Amino acid sequence: MRIGVNLLPLFPGQIGGTEAYTTNLLTHLTAIDRQHAYYLFVARYNRDLFEAQFQRPKVLKVPTLSLQGLRYAERGPIRVAGSVGRRLPRLSRWFVHTVANAHMRPNIRRHLIDVWFCPLINLAPPHLLLPSVVSIPDLQPEVYPELFRKDLLEWYRRRYPASCRDATKIITFSEFSRATIIDRYGVCPEKVHVIPHGIDDEFLASHNDSALQAVKAKYGLPPEYAFYPAATWPHKNHSILLKALRLLGTKHGIRLPCVFTGVAREGHHALLRTAEELNLTDQIRLLGHIQKRDMPLLYRGATFLVFPTLFEGFGLPLLEAMASDCPVLCSNTTSIPEVVGDAALLFDPRDPDAIADAMRQILTDEALRRALVQVGRKRCRYFSWERSARETLKVLEEAASTGARSQRPSHHKT
Numbered sequence: 001m002r003i004g005v006n007l008l009p010l011f012p013g014q015i016g017g018t019e020a021y022t023t024n025l026l027t028h029l030t031a032i033d034r035q036h037a038y039y040l041f042v043a044r045y046n047r048d049l050f051e052a053q054f055q056r057p058k059v060l061k062v063p064t065l066s067l068q069g070l071r072y073a074e075r076g077p078i079r080v081a082g083s084v085g086r087r088l089p090r091l092s093r094w095f096v097h098t099v100a101n102a103h104m105r106p107n108i109r110r111h112l113i114d115v116w117f118c119p120l121i122n123l124a125p126p127h128l129l130l131p132s133v134v135s136i137p138d139l140q141p142e143v144y145p146e147l148f149r150k151d152l153l154e155w156y157r158r159r160y161p162a163s164c165r166d167a168t169k170i171i172t173f174s175e176f177s178r179a180t181i182i183d184r185y186g187v188c189p190e191k192v193h194v195i196p197h198g199i200d201d202e203f204l205a206s207h208n209d210s211a212l213q214a215v216k217a218k219y220g221l222p223p224e225y226a227f228y229p230a231a232t233w234p235h236k237n238h239s240i241l242l243k244a245l246r247l248l249g250t251k252h253g254i255r256l257p258c259v260f261t262g263v264a265r266e267g268h269h270a271l272l273r274t275a276e277e278l279n280l281t282d283q284i285r286l287l288g289h290i291q292k293r294d295m296p297l298l299y300r301g302a303t304f305l306v307f308p309t310l311f312e313g314f315g316l317p318l319l320e321a322m323a324s325d326c327p328v329l330c331s332n333t334t335s336i337p338e339v340v341g342d343a344a345l346l347f348d349p350r351d352p353d354a355i356a357d358a359m360r361q362i363l364t365d366e367a368l369r370r371a372l373v374q375v376g377r378k379r380c381r382y383f384s385w386e387r388s389a390r391e392t393l394k395v396l397e398e399a400a401s402t403g404a405r406s407q408r409p410s411h412h413k414t
Contacts, residue, residue, distance in 0.1 A: 001036040001400055004113035007050065008043050008100050009120040013289050014263055016231050017316040018137070021173075021197055022119045023053065028198070028389035030054055036393075039111050041104055101125035115168075115400040123163035131399040134167040136160065138177045138313025138335070140235060142184055147234040149266070161185050168399040171195050171392065173314035174335035193395050196339075197316050198385030203296045203323035215297040219287055222257045226359065227302035227326070229295070229317050230309065231262035232271055237308045237331075237349055239267070239274040244308070244355035246278045251353075252360045258306070259285045261298065299324035304362050304369070307331060308349045315339050319383055322376030327369045329358050343372060343379040 009015075010022055030038055042050050104125050108116065116132040118124060123134040141148055141156040148156065164170055164185045170192045172178050178192045215221075226245075230236040238260070248254050260271075275281045290298065299305065305321035307330035318339050321328050328344035330336050337346065345362055347354040362369055 001114045001397070002039060002112055003036055003396060004039045004041060004108055004111070004116045006041050006104070006116070006118045006120070006124060007046060008041060008104075008124075009122065010046050010049075012046055012049050015120075016262060017197075017314070018120060020200065020316055021135075021137075023049070024198060024200060024385045025119065025389055025392060026050075027053060028385045029393060032386060032389055033393055039113060041107065043100075097124060115396050117396060118163070118167075119171075121163070122159050123167050124159075126162060126166065128166075131168045131402050132166070133169045133171060133396055133399050134163045135171045135173075136164065136177070136181060136313075137173055138311065139180050139184055140311045140313070143180075144235055144311060167191075168402055169193060169395050171395060173197055174338050176335040176338055177313045193391070195388050195391045195395070196383055197314055197319060198383050198388045199319045199323045199380055200385070202293065203299070203320050204380075205296070207297055207300060212297050212301050215294050216301050218294070219259075219285070219298075221259060221285065221298075221301060224256065224303045225285075225301075226256055226258040226304060226306045227261075227298060227321075228258060228306050228308075229261040229290075229298070229320075230307075232260075232265045232268040234267040234270070235310045236262075236267065237310050238271040240349065240352050241306060241308045241355065242271070242274045242278055242280055242284070243352035244359065245280060245283065247352055247356035248359050251356060254360060254363060255283065256303070256359065256363065257283055257285065259287065259298070259302070261287045261290045261295075263289050295320070296324050299326040302326050304329055304359075306355070306359065307336070308347075308355055309336075310334075310349055312336055312339075318344070319380065323380050325373045325377070327362055327372040328376060329355075329362060341375075341379050343376040345372065 005026065007022070010019055012019065026040070040050050040054065101124055108128070108130075113130065116128055116130055118132070119135045121134070121136060123132060139160060141153055141160065145153055164181060164187050170181065170187065172181060172192060172194055173196055175194055178194050181187055181192055182189050228238070228241060230238075232238055241258070245256065245258055248256060275284055299321050304327040305317060307315065307317060307328065309315070309331055311334050313335055315330070315336050318328060318330060318336065322340075322343055328340060330340060330344050330346060331349035332346040333349060345358050345368070347358040349355070
């Protein structure tokens with residue numbers, strides 16, 4: 001069987017957990033599967049990443065517009081007045097995908113692809129008359145539309161239901177997301193498969209104290225700190241966390257530094273503004289995108305992980321923290337309780353008082369911290385990239401056995 005994989009939406013260092021999911025899954029898929037051939041459809045901005053990591057599969061380069069070109073076009077409304085300016089983001093997105101799809105279609109035919117796998121949300125090219133599998137992590141645009149730019153929301157609302165309708169099989173990462181997909185889009189339940197993430201081996205490896213101290217010195221980190229690794233998307237709720245940090249000081253008399261990692265997104269300016277308004281600029285560290293090899297040590301050096309996100313289809317940092325013996329404080333919403341089980345202290349992410357109280361509790365209760373670490377170690381045993389890869393391979397084989405794309409109707413609930 002020839003498995004084609006659409007990797008064009010992967011911009012290295014820009015998409016956080018989605019990149020970790022895709023690279024880890026493909027690493028283990030190609031390691032365990034010696035029967036099938038894999039054709040990775042890449043672009044110039046990510047080809048080096050996949051050529052360095054994957055020697056066995058044939059890597060097929062698909063020309064498309066660069067990330068820089070897409071970003072430049074999407075800044076159009078800021079520079080161009082009138083209706084033309086307002087339409088530029090939608091037109092540029094349409095143009096990028098049209099060009100990419102036009103290059104992929106003949107290559108899919110030329111290499112006699114048997115099943116088409118899109119691990120990055122969107123089933124593209126659309127209307128392929130061959131078996132296909134798409135990974136949909138969550139339906140956040142349907143639940144929190146106010147957090148998205150209008151043009152991007154329009155694109156999601158076209159492509160999410162179309163991808164779910166046209167794919168032969170859908171992979172998602174939690175029972176919460178599966179139920180949401182079935183309910184919102186009327187998808188046949190047998191079509192949607194839950195395959196949780198695994199844990200990168202680097203987080204499970206042991207690290208000596210000298211390596212930990214070297215990383216702390218590299219980034220100028222304090223002896224104790226709260227840790228929140230997340231791009232500054234609005235749903236990541238950074239501003240509420242800052243309010244909780246302020247309350248931790250005024251209400252409980254505890255001043256705790258907080259270290260943030262992740263690329264700057266639409267919520268970044270709000271984070272900076274809130275930090276300045278609350279006089280917290282000297283209490284937080286914004287490290288941006290961090291080299292992968294340093295992340296396990298940032299977890300191990302943290303007093304705890306605080307994860308106040310409003311919406312998650314899975315939440316990979318939760319596993320990374322548990323694997324790194326880092327106590328977890330997190331939201332009680334969406335898929336998060338399903339992922340952490342009893343291995344975390346939960347709070348309402350909309351209530352800064354509740355977050356501050358949870359931070360005070362874990363800072364003052366050493367027995368609780370030890371208990372969370374121990375339960376977290378056990379919880380990690382439920383998650384494995386090898387297991388995820390084997391289950392994904394089974395779904396790909398099931399999809400290929402149908403011989404055609406799904407024709408089942410689905411109904412989008414609005």
